[in-house]
Amino acid sequence: MDIINEALEFEQQKLRSLSTSDRIEISRKAKTLILGLNEIYKRKKDEQIMDIMKRLTVIKQRVEKRLKGKPLTA
Numbered sequence: 001m002d003i004i005n006e007a008l009e010f011e012q013q014k015l016r017s018l019s020t021s022d023r024i025e026i027s028r029k030a031k032t033l034i035l036g037l038n039e040i041y042k043r044k045k046d047e048q049i050m051d052i053m054k055r056l057t058v059i060k061q062r063v064e065k066r067l068k069g070k071p072l073t074a
Contacts, residue, residue: 003036007052011059023063030060 010033018026034056041049 003033003040004049004052007033007037007056011052011055015059015063018063020067023067027060027063027067030056030063034060 010029013026015026034053037049037053037056040046041053
């Protein structure tokens with residue numbers, strides 16, 4: 001249950017004015033938490049765990065979208 005608390009704390013972090021290295025770190029942390037929660041979900045099939053994973057995935061996608069930047073137009 002420690003990973004669930006860690007995921008909930010991670011979700012509450014402020015995501016404003018981050019450097020590129022901060023974004024990379026957040027993306028990796030989110031991936032680690034999602035994979036850890038997935039292992040718990042496989043055993044328990046608890047919908048609350050699935051909801052946490054979905055919210056973390058949204059945060060991860062938002063950060064990665066900013067990391068990739070806008071595509072250059074030709």
